[in-house]
Amino acid sequence: MTSSVFIIPGLGNSGEGHWQTLWEKQFNFTRIQQRDWETPRRADWIDAIDKALAPHDPANVILVGHSLACxxxxxxxxxxxxKIKGALLVAPSDTEADTYPPGTSGFTPVPLAPLSFPxxxxxxxxxxYVRFERAQQFAKAWxxxxxxxxxxxxxxxxxGFGAWEQGLGFLKELDR
Structure with a gap:
């Protein structure tokens, strides 16, 4: 990877066998730590993202989000x-769905504005955590x-996802 890659886990953080953790260890990616992984507040999470990225050249930053992190x-x-280099958004959760776990604060409604980066x-x-049609809606809107x-x-x-080689291919696509 030629870019600075930041791992952002979802609700509950990503454990030892999770592909995000494996990538972090294998490639020395940076995990953005959150104050509260179990009952997160949106303002805290986006503030943590912004503070973690502040010292880095945005043109060289790729975010890798899973679930709530998307x-x-x-x-x-x-x-x-x-404007950053890009973001890989994996398994975006629908925080507005009845099936979404309780405990998050401020993550609804999910923004449907275009992202400012690829x-x-x-x-x-x-x-x-998300119907495929809703994931399609997110992708189109973003x-x-x-x-x-x-x-x-x-x-x-x-x-059943461990190191997830296919996902690394998607990440490399953003790192061009």
Whole structure:
């Protein structure tokens, strides 16, 4: 990777076997730490993103968000309008859905404004946190390329995803 890559996990953080954690360790990517992984507040999360990126050249920054982090990145883009190299948005959660876990604050409604940078949304057709049609809506609204990876659950450890080589290919696509 020629860019500075920042890992942003979703609700609950990404554990030891999660592809984000494996990438972080293997490639020395930077994880953006949040104050509260279990009952997050939107303002805290987007502030943490902005502070983590501040010392870096935005033209060289790629964000890798999973689940709730995708909404956080959309809120961050909407608020700050920063131009970065790109974002890989994997398994975006629908915080407005009845099936979304309680405890988050300020993550609704999900922003539907175009992102201020190139992005790829990777979605599954059977993700329990977002209907595929809703993921399509997010990708279209954000101006993202949509990649349908079929029945892949929430694209996490529980769905059988470890190092996730295919995902690295999507990341490399943004790093051109």
């Amino acid at each position: 909404a956080a990145i959309a809120f961050w883009s909407d608020q700050y309008k920063r 992005s790829i949304v990777v979605a599954s057709t059977n993700d329990y 101006g993202s390329k949509l990649v349908d990876i079929g029945d892949a659950g929430h694209i996490n450890v529980a769905a």
